[in-house]
Amino acid sequence: MSNSETKIEIKHLYKIFGDDPDTMLQKVRDGVTKDELNDQYNHVLGLSDINLKMPAKGIQVVMGLSGSGKSTLIRHINRLIEPTTGEVWIDGENVLEMNDKTLREFRRNRASMVFQKFALLPHRTVMENTIYGLEIQGMGEKEAEKQAAYWIDRVGLAGYEENYPGQLSGGMQQRVGLARALATDADILLMDEAFSALDPLIRTDMQNILLDLQQELHKTIVFITHDLEEALRIGDQIAILRDGEVIQQGTPQQIVLRPKDDYIADFTKDINRGRVIQLKTIMKAPNDTAGPELSGEMLVEDAAQLVTESPSSQARVTNDAGDVIGVVGINDLIRAMARPDIESRLEEL
Amino acid sequence: MDWLTEFPELGRRDMRDFRKGIDQGFKDFTRTYGEDIESFFEPLLQFLIWLEKLLLATPWPLFIAIVCVLAWFASRSLKIVIGSAISLFLIGFLGMWEDTMSTVSIIVVCTMLCIGLGLPIGILMSRSDRAQAIVTPILDVMQTIPSFVYLIPVVMLLGIGKVPGLISVVIYAIPPMIRLTNLGIRLVDKEVLEAADAFGASPWQKLVQVQIPLALPNIFAGVNQTIMMSLAMVVIASMIGVTGLGQPVLKAISNQYLAMGLLNGLAIVALAIIFDRISQSYGKRLQSYRGGQGE
Numbered sequence: 001m002s003n004s005e006t007k008i009e010i011k012h013l014y015k016i017f018g019d020d021p022d023t024m025l026q027k028v029r030d031g032v033t034k035d036e037l038n039d040q041y042n043h044v045l046g047l048s049d050i051n052l053k054m055p056a057k058g059i060q061v062v063m064g065l066s067g068s069g070k071s072t073l074i075r076h077i078n079r080l081i082e083p084t085t086g087e088v089w090i091d092g093e094n095v096l097e098m099n100d101k102t103l104r105e106f107r108r109n110r111a112s113m114v115f116q117k118f119a120l121l122p123h124r125t126v127m128e129n130t131i132y133g134l135e136i137q138g139m140g141e142k143e144a145e146k147q148a149a150y151w152i153d154r155v156g157l158a159g160y161e162e163n164y165p166g167q168l169s170g171g172m173q174q175r176v177g178l179a180r181a182l183a184t185d186a187d188i189l190l191m192d193e194a195f196s197a198l199d200p201l202i203r204t205d206m207q208n209i210l211l212d213l214q215q216e217l218h219k220t221i222v223f224i225t226h227d228l229e230e231a232l233r234i235g236d237q238i239a240i241l242r243d244g245e246v247i248q249q250g251t252p253q254q255i256v257l258r259p260k261d262d263y264i265a266d267f268t269k270d271i272n273r274g275r276v277i278q279l280k281t282i283m284k285a286p287n288d289t290a291g292p293e294l295s296g297e298m299l300v301e302d303a304a305q306l307v308t309e310s311p312s313s314q315a316r317v318t319n320d321a322g323d324v325i326g327v328v329g330i331n332d333l334i335r336a337m338a339r340p341d342i343e344s345r346l347e348e349l
Numbered sequence: 350m351d352w353l354t355e356f357p358e359l360g361r362r363d364m365r366d367f368r369k370g371i372d373q374g375f376k377d378f379t380r381t382y383g384e385d386i387e388s389f390f391e392p393l394l395q396f397l398i399w400l401e402k403l404l405l406a407t408p409w410p411l412f413i414a415i416v417c418v419l420a421w422f423a424s425r426s427l428k429i430v431i432g433s434a435i436s437l438f439l440i441g442f443l444g445m446w447e448d449t450m451s452t453v454s455i456i457v458v459c460t461m462l463c464i465g466l467g468l469p470i471g472i473l474m475s476r477s478d479r480a481q482a483i484v485t486p487i488l489d490v491m492q493t494i495p496s497f498v499y500l501i502p503v504v505m506l507l508g509i510g511k512v513p514g515l516i517s518v519v520i521y522a523i524p525p526m527i528r529l530t531n532l533g534i535r536l537v538d539k540e541v542l543e544a545a546d547a548f549g550a551s552p553w554q555k556l557v558q559v560q561i562p563l564a565l566p567n568i569f570a571g572v573n574q575t576i577m578m579s580l581a582m583v584v585i586a587s588m589i590g591v592t593g594l595g596q597p598v599l600k601a602i603s604n605q606y607l608a609m610g611l612l613n614g615l616a617i618v619a620l621a622i623i624f625d626r627i628s629q630s631y632g633k634r635l636q637s638y639r640g641g642q643g644e
Contacts, residue, residue, distance in 0.1 A: 078547055080546055104550075104551060107548060107549030108548065109549075113544070113548070115540060115543070117540055119538075119540040119541050119543065119544035121541060121544075121558075122538075122638060123562045123563060123636075123638055132558075133548045133549075136550050136551075136554055137549075164638040180548075184548070190547075
């Protein structure tokens with residue numbers, strides 16, 4: 001993903017909560033920390049010098065624990081929160097400089113949002129909720145309902161059109177939230193802890209729905225979560241936020257294999273590496289031994305079974321064109337899944 | 350030590366001048382603008398008279414039928430429908446039909462005025478903390494000042510009759526409408542409002558599609574309260590010439606006619622219960638979506 005084009009670029013974004021953010025901004029730039037700002041000046045540092053490039057048509061995950069500023073960050077992308085200073089560039093336009101009207105048009109047509117607590121309109125049915133964004137766009141009722149019906153079907157809620165949100169389970173309510181966001185046809189999808197309020201099983205379900213849809217829709221998705229497992233599973237790019245600062249960004253593999261500091265290492269140590277690391281990351285130079293040919297992007301965990309069944313206990317790794325670019329043996333796979341320090345052998349990553 | 354036991358009062362003469370000043374000022378105001386104000390309210394008076402005549406001209410079975418149909422659509426409860434029919438029939442049977450029609454017409458006009466004025470004021474209050482800070486104390490005064498007190502300037506200005514009666518009923522009955530509209534809109538879930546913002550709703554779209562619908566149960570409680578309070582005020586307003594069930598009550602007080610007072614009083618109670626049950630169950634039905642299985 002590293003060389004794909006950037007859709008959303010955040011530059012030097014600061015957000016300070018309190019009575020006099022501008023004065024405090026100078027102090028923060030001069031090196032006052034979040035804790036000092038809180039204790040001595042009674043201001044809260046929400047975001048501090050955020051710089052992020054989010055890939056077009058990819059899923060950018062922003063991960064952090066509560067209080068890290070991740071929900072504040074996503075609300076700057078559609079400006080539900082005004083920044084203290086900074087720039088958010090989308091398609092060559094700075095969202096933070098838009099006037100009210102342009103901003104409304106931007107929110108109507110170019111960026112839709114899914115919320116942690118669903119935020120559905122309780123007095124409207126599933127259908128009426130799904131057409132909400134289209135209604136605001138000014139689309140006629142017939143056309144809007146046709147479009148909405150398609151998305152209700154896609155998220156698996158066909159037959160529930162006339163139900164009220166209060167009659168649905170959490171997972172189903174969030175499907176409505178997703179359908180409502182997709183219906184507007186915006187190419188940016190902002191998801192604020194969209195699956196955090198759901199049971200683990202339903203959460204996996206929703207992740208699958210999202211990944212399936214993304215395969216064909218190729219939207220630019222910004223996904224906020226506090227769950228590293230979720231971040232690694234769905235993210236093309238991950239940015240880790242702590243105390244309002246980005247402390248590491250990279251692909252899931254980079255985060256797992258090369259945590260930037262102890263804080264992140266602590267997070268990643270319990271992760272199932274087999275589900276994150278790809279074959280091309282751990283392969284060795286090709287040799288003549290036979291074996292099944294596997295894609296370099298296959299995950300270690302998926303390859304393990306196939307390699308075990310191969311008589312040579314080895315597989316040949318291919319690139320997108322189908323050429324063999326390396327081999328992995330069963331031992332390489334086991335080593336990759338185990339927790340020990342393998343980073344030293346992964347310099348080329 | 351006189352100053353400790355004697356309150357430092359304004360002198361008797363000063364006090365008299367002070368009161369006279371106010372009275373004179375208001376009298377001058379009345380003399381100058383009274384007629385303009387009266388003609389301003391003329392359409393209202395015409396409407397009220399028209400409605401009263403219409404109700405009186407309506408055959409009684411038709412009126413009862415209309416109330417029953419309204420009750421059914423609002424509440425879907427057979428009990429309320431039958432209860433309304435029986436009470437209305439009894440009212441007519443006991444010779445209070447005409448007075449009841451006058452009372453109903455003034456209540457209807459008063460409720461329409463209270464909604465028409467109270468809703469926008471309540472919305473304004475909910476959107477601006479400053480408006481709320483200004484309107485709240487005014488509402489406090491309107492609700493606590495003895496109603497006889499504002500009958501005086503109203504009568505001075507407009508004389509005795511239907512319109513001053515109507516105005517004093519509105520003054521008395523409008524505060525809950527305003528308060529509950531304001532409260533209802535302020536209580537709308539912040540997250541739902543944020544979602545509306547995120548989808549690019551304009552302030553007007555937010556108000557019409559989200560805030561008012563979600564505040565409707567509270568707004569309806571306000572309408573209900575307004576109706577109840579105007580019914581309560583009808584007796585007092587009859588002192589300044591409002592026709593209806595209040596006048597026989599007044600007559601009964603001054604002549605110690607127990608039965609007459611009781612019957613007319615009970616007729617007001619019956620009307621109140623009918624209006625209350627209908628408007629309340631409609632308000633409840635408005636939020637039926639809140640029920641349901643699951644979370």
